[in-house]
Amino acid sequence: MIAGSGETTWGSEAIGWDAGDVFCLPGGVTATHRASTRDAVLWIVTNEPELAFERAQAPRPGQAPVEAVHYPGGEIRHQLELIHRLPADKTMTGKAVTLSSAALDSQRTCLPSLTLAMNSLLPGESQRPHRHNAIAVTLVVQGARCHSMIDGERVEWMQHAVMITPPAAMHSHHNEGDELALFLIVQDGGLYYHCRTMGFSYA
Incomplete structure (x- = not known):
């Protein structure tokens, strides 16, 4: 949830949400999103293109x-x-919570x-360059004066902008x-995980 608060209902079930929350719904249901007292902005990702x-x-x-x-x-x-x-580990590509x-x-x-996954970087921190076969669709939640390097091209961040990292x-x-x-960050990584073709490597 980018902004606002509200409730999502489907059938007899409901989830109440606020800005910063994330939720996942099963397929095959008709969901209704309702803002509460003010406008809300939802970032929605589905696997409908795959289907x-x-x-x-x-x-x-x-x-x-x-x-x-x-x-x-x-x-x-x-x-x-x-x-x-946790103690610093130079082999980590970043610090993230996998959802x-x-x-x-x-x-x-x-x-x-x-x-x-919700990824994070401390002030002054840089991620070790790496690649993987999954595409990455990245929503910038917060990150003033941050940027990404993608195949040698510098991409400046803007709050709530979405970046695409090609496979x-x-x-x-x-x-x-x-x-x-x-x-x-959302990736089609589950497909590559099941096929054992993640293709992860460092620079």
Whole structure:
């Protein structure tokens, strides 16, 4: 949720949300999003293009591989704080909270084909350049004076802008500001995980 608060309902179920929250719904349901007292901005990602490519349909209600799951923004931030207290490790590509569910815990994905993670960079911190076969769709949550390097091209960040990192592109993220950088990344990484073709490597 980029801004505002409200509720999402489907069938007899509901999730109340605020800015900074993330939630995942099973397929095959009709969901209604309602803002509360002021306008809300929702960033929505689905696997509908994947289904359209296969000419497939979403699972029927109650038969989806995932159940609805709500990740409150405060809990996401708390988990990031715990990660930042860990000893420094130069082999890490970044500090992130992977958003998954009990049903998909072993795969560490939010949907069978999609991965979702809240990534972070401390002020003055840079990510080690790396590549992978999955495409990365990145929402800048906060990151003044931050940029990414994608195949040698510098891409300046803007709050709530969305960046696309092409498959196999060498890339890194850099925080030259004085506040924690936060960026939500969704990838089609579940597909590559199941096919054992992640193709992850460092520069």
